[in-house]
Amino acid sequence: xPSVLVVEDDPSxxxxxxxxxSEHGYxxxxxxxxxxxxxxxxxxxxxxxVLDLGLxxxxxxxxxxxxxxxxxxxxxxxxARDDETEIIKLLNAGADDYLVKPFxxxxxxxxxxxxxxxxxxxxxxHPSAGPGPAPAAEPxxxxxxxxxxxxPAARTAHLAGLELHLTRREFDLLAFLAHHTGQVVSKRRxxxxxxxxxxxxDQTVDVHLSSLRRKLGERAAAPRYLLxxxxxxxxxxxxx
Numbered sequence: 001x002p003s004v005l006v007v008e009d010d011p012s013x014x015x016x017x018x019x020x021x022s023e024h025g026y027x028x029x030x031x032x033x034x035x036x037x038x039x040x041x042x043x044x045x046x047x048x049x050v051l052d053l054g055l056x057x058x059x060x061x062x063x064x065x066x067x068x069x070x071x072x073x074x075x076x077x078x079x080a081r082d083d084e085t086e087i088i089k090l091l092n093a094g095a096d097d098y099l100v101k102p103f104x105x106x107x108x109x110x111x112x113x114x115x116x117x118x119x120x121x122x123x124x125x126h127p128s129a130g131p132g133p134a135p136a137a138e139p140x141x142x143x144x145x146x147x148x149x150x151x152p153a154a155r156t157a158h159l160a161g162l163e164l165h166l167t168r169r170e171f172d173l174l175a176f177l178a179h180h181t182g183q184v185v186s187k188r189r190x191x192x193x194x195x196x197x198x199x200x201x202d203q204t205v206d207v208h209l210s211s212l213r214r215k216l217g218e219r220a221a222a223p224r225y226l227l228x229x230x231x232x233x234x235x236x237x238x239x240x
Contacts, residue, residue: 002047002116005188006030007037007063008078009056017050020105027069034066034237041071048074048115051082052093063095068094074115078085078103088211091167097204105208114196118172146238148216148225150178159216169194170212173205177226177236209234219229 004021008014009032021028028048031037034055040085041049053060060077067075077090086096088187089240096115099107142151147160152175157164158163166174176194195204209226218224224239 003027003045004112005037005046005049005053006008007032007034007049007055008052009033009054010052011232013052016105017108023123024109026112032056032140034060036061037063038066038070041067041073046118048076048112050078050112052075053077053079053090061090064090064093064095074119076108076112076115084207084210086128087207088214091169091211094167096168105230117196118168141179143181143224145178145181145236148178150175152179166212166215170215173208174212174236177234181236181238183209184229184233184235188232 002025004020004026006028008015008017012033014030014032018028018030019170024124027218029040029044031040032055034057037049037051040046051064051067055063060079060149061104064075064077067073074096078101079086079090079098080101081087081144082100092100093123096119097111101110140152143149149158151157155171155172157166157171172194173190176190188206210220212218213223213226216225218226219226226237227237229235
């Protein structure tokens with residue numbers, strides 16, 4: 001039974017989150033402030049954290065960075081901030097995914113399940129789930145594209161010999177695109193095969209691509225490696 005730490009200062013929202021998670025088979029612990037979250041993470045082992053940013057004692061972004069200083073536990077950020085720049089900052093600070101408030105219980109479970117799958121934890125099966133897991137995907141291979149080298153086994157990416165510091169999701173996205181170098185990959189396919197959630201909003205991909213572009217030293221208006229094919233998808237290519 002995967003365990004989740006809910007960090008939310010609003011008692012009614014916290015209780016709602018606890019109920020939703022419990023109904024879907026998660027073991028839930030909860031705290032109402034950032035320092036309480038840090039204490040819990042140092043004292044117990046949890047499989048994931050659902051972190052609200054509007055905490056009474058710490059800014060949620062600061063709490064996220066402090067969590068990252070002591071643990072690699074997957075963190076799903078719940079935020080009312082839907083500005084792309086703020087979301088990119090959160091992802092770069094170590095968030096594994098995010099939900100913009102208000103969100104439904106279904107969205108929470110879908111995002112959390114996807115995070116747990118990507119981090120090798122097995123999410124609990126919903127009573128209405130199918131008979132078993134999908135077949136394992138083809139292992140991603142080490143790839144070199146121009147001056148970009150991606151090694152999924154070592155989970156490293158280097159550009160012109162310098163290591164890129166990527167979030168977990170950014171690396172997964174880059175590795176998948178590198179595995180399909182030169183192929184146009186739709187956002188729907190990325191959500192299905194990287195996020196494992198085909199019904200999540202396309203903006204999720206856009207935010208991660210924007211952050212990845214910056215780390216590759218390019219912009220959407222002046223791409224080098226990540227080319228957008230309007231209305232179709234994105235492809236990774238060697239710069240000309």
